[in-house]
Amino acid sequence: MLYIIGLGLFDEQDITVRGLKAIQSCDRVYLEAYTSILLVEKEKLEEIYGKPVIVADREMVEQQSDEILREAKTKNVAFLVVGDPYGATTHTDLELRARSEGIPVRAIHNASVMNAVGAVGLQLYNFGQTISMVFFTETWRPDSWYDRIAENSKIGLHTLVLLDIKVKEQSVENMARGRLIYEPPRYMTTMTAIEQLLDVHDLRMRKRDGDVDSDAEDEDQQKHKESTDGGDVVEAYNGDTLAVAVARLGSDSQEIRVGTLKSLRNVDLGKPLHSLVIVGKRLHMLERDIMREYAVDRDEFDLVVSRDYNL
Amino acid sequence: MLYIIGLGLFDEQDITVRGLKAIQSCDRVYLEAYTSILLVEKEKLEEIYGKPVIVADREMVEQQSDEILREAKTKNVAFLVVGDPYGATTHTDLELRARSEGIPVRAIHNASVMNAVGAVGLQLYNFGQTISMVFFTETWRPDSWYDRIAENSKIGLHTLVLLDIKVKEQSVENMARGRLIYEPPRYMTTMTAIEQLLDVHDLRMRKRDGDVDSDAEDEDQQKHKESTDGGDVVEAYNGDTLAVAVARLGSDSQEIRVGTLKSLRNVDLGKPLHSLVIVGKRLHMLERDIMREYAVDRDEFDLVVSRDYNL
Numbered sequence: 001m002l003y004i005i006g007l008g009l010f011d012e013q014d015i016t017v018r019g020l021k022a023i024q025s026c027d028r029v030y031l032e033a034y035t036s037i038l039l040v041e042k043e044k045l046e047e048i049y050g051k052p053v054i055v056a057d058r059e060m061v062e063q064q065s066d067e068i069l070r071e072a073k074t075k076n077v078a079f080l081v082v083g084d085p086y087g088a089t090t091h092t093d094l095e096l097r098a099r100s101e102g103i104p105v106r107a108i109h110n111a112s113v114m115n116a117v118g119a120v121g122l123q124l125y126n127f128g129q130t131i132s133m134v135f136f137t138e139t140w141r142p143d144s145w146y147d148r149i150a151e152n153s154k155i156g157l158h159t160l161v162l163l164d165i166k167v168k169e170q171s172v173e174n175m176a177r178g179r180l181i182y183e184p185p186r187y188m189t190t191m192t193a194i195e196q197l198l199d200v201h202d203l204r205m206r207k208r209d210g211d212v213d214s215d216a217e218d219e220d221q222q223k224h225k226e227s228t229d230g231g232d233v234v235e236a237y238n239g240d241t242l243a244v245a246v247a248r249l250g251s252d253s254q255e256i257r258v259g260t261l262k263s264l265r266n267v268d269l270g271k272p273l274h275s276l277v278i279v280g281k282r283l284h285m286l287e288r289d290i291m292r293e294y295a296v297d298r299d300e301f302d303l304v305v306s307r308d309y310n311l
Numbered sequence: 312m313l314y315i316i317g318l319g320l321f322d323e324q325d326i327t328v329r330g331l332k333a334i335q336s337c338d339r340v341y342l343e344a345y346t347s348i349l350l351v352e353k354e355k356l357e358e359i360y361g362k363p364v365i366v367a368d369r370e371m372v373e374q375q376s377d378e379i380l381r382e383a384k385t386k387n388v389a390f391l392v393v394g395d396p397y398g399a400t401t402h403t404d405l406e407l408r409a410r411s412e413g414i415p416v417r418a419i420h421n422a423s424v425m426n427a428v429g430a431v432g433l434q435l436y437n438f439g440q441t442i443s444m445v446f447f448t449e450t451w452r453p454d455s456w457y458d459r460i461a462e463n464s465k466i467g468l469h470t471l472v473l474l475d476i477k478v479k480e481q482s483v484e485n486m487a488r489g490r491l492i493y494e495p496p497r498y499m500t501t502m503t504a505i506e507q508l509l510d511v512h513d514l515r516m517r518k519r520d521g522d523v524d525s526d527a528e529d530e531d532q533q534k535h536k537e538s539t540d541g542g543d544v545v546e547a548y549n550g551d552t553l554a555v556a557v558a559r560l561g562s563d564s565q566e567i568r569v570g571t572l573k574s575l576r577n578v579d580l581g582k583p584l585h586s587l588v589i590v591g592k593r594l595h596m597l598e599r600d601i602m603r604e605y606a607v608d609r610d611e612f613d614l615v616v617s618r619d620y621n622l
Contacts, residue, residue, distance in 0.1 A: 112422075
């Protein structure tokens with residue numbers, strides 16, 4: 001039997017009783033450690049489980065999946081995943097392979113940021129599609145998420161933005177030289193995410209206007225006007241759009257901050273993991289009331305809500 | 312301290328270790344029992360918690376919330392919720408009131424159908440807004456969800472449809488006579504949900520065409536033609552749209568069935584709880600491959616996918 005077990009949001013205590021029992025029946029326990037991270041040491045997990053935990057990075061799962069599945073044919077094997085088992089596509093692949101080899105698969109669910117984000121006071125019913133944002137590099141700046149946010153905001157829905165983590169990444173130089181030396185882990189902050197959001201927004205609006213040399217300040221005014229006039233290219237958001245920045249969701253040190261993208265740009269929420277929500281115009285009064293509690297600047301919040309939101 | 316604790320999807324084993332510890336620190340434990348249900352007796356919960364559980368129905372929470380909050384001022388009080396604490400608006404209200412009275416609130420997250428639905432093989436990233444469907448009566452047939460599904464399907468996204476449960480409802484007669492006699496609980500099946508979906512779809516299309524007397528069979532053909540031609544009223548779905556029917560998500564008796572709405576119309580998935588997903592046109596190949604495993608009719612599935620989906 002292959003168990004795919006969600007560990008929940010934060011630490012060793014977020015596992016379910018069902019998940020814990022399943023682990024205790026297992027001969028081998030793998031911890032997936034590349035699509036997300038649990039903010040706790042592996043030793044802590046081993047203590048609570050009473051057995052060794054094998055940390056499985058991307059290479060290992062790709063190279064040793066045959067072995068994992070061979071074990072699961074005759075024994076109970078646990079594959080632990082941060083959040084819910086179906087948060088990332090990777091495990092779907094493992095599950096499909098197991099099924100095709102006739103190995104029974106049992107998923108044990110848990111919280112993931114996709115439902116826990118309700119903690120910020122926004123209704124889960126009012127969220128559109130979720131997007132992921134990766135760290136930009138000099139040469140790689142994927143921004144197709146802009147169109148996804150635009151689709152959501154056009155119908156007034158909120159967008160959950162999941163932020164990149166880089167674990168066990170190699171530098172280009174080390175990769176070229178075949179050296180298995182890894183960079184320290186990096187977790188995207190809401191500050192970096194907002195920089196990237198505003199950069200891409202600027203770029204899109206300049207492209208739309210065929211105006212790549214205009215002064216940013218003047219353009220800001222112009223954009224604001226055009227967003228209400230409509231146009232071919234939809235403005236997904238701008239610096240005045242409300243957002244929610246959240247850190248360490250579900251932990252005792254959880255932080256929630258509400259404000260415009262501009263005003264959250266320099267708000268440092270500290271340690272990982274961070275997430276961001278871009279607030280849609282179909283904002284409900286109850287949502288507004290809770291958000292207001294977390295506003296970094298209540299005067300600005302009230303002004304923006306009364307000016308830009310349908311309330 | 313007011314703990315709002317998610318119990319997860321199915322039974323007493325789905326609580327997290329963190330949630331269980333919190334309950335053990337509590338002087339009083341309420342179980343919310345009107346927005347969703349756990350498929351287990353309260354006695355089972357009391358056994359695992361080692362303390363009494365007070366079942367709180369809608370009346371009780373509305374009438375006694377003052378008392379719940381008064382207790383939480385000086386003691387630890389647990390408010391248990393099926394799924395995740397933020398699945399329903401009701402608890403948001405309790406949380407807001409607690410905060411305004413200076414009572415510390417701690418939410419303990421868990422799985423809810425909104426993330427666990429990934430188990431059907433569809434990517435959570437490809438879901439649009441979630442909708443709720445209530446039981447129609449002779450006189451009350453709310454269908455604003457049709458427009459929400461249309462918004463999702465216009466951009467190719469999947470829609471999770473949450474199905475009504477009726478617990479402790481009074482008949483009109485008993486209510487009129489002030490008799491506190493309750494009807495047996497009712498849980499909407501995917502069959503009923505599909506009937507309502509197709510009824511509303513027929514109604515909307517007839518209204519659009521100004522044609523309330525046409526024969527349903529002929530109209531089916533006509534609709535299909537029009538959906539590709541476009542028009543003012545968006546067709547959210549039709550009988551040929553793919554859907555996923557799921558029952559008892561997260562339990563050992565979980566059932567998943569895939570097919571067109573027409574072909575799932577008479578598929579009985581047995582005991583509650585049921586949910587339904589309407590599949591959007593932006594279907595990914597990996598999603599298709601997993602869905603196919605659950606198809607009630609693979610020939611029909613292949614035909615519909617190759618004809619109607621962008622794959």
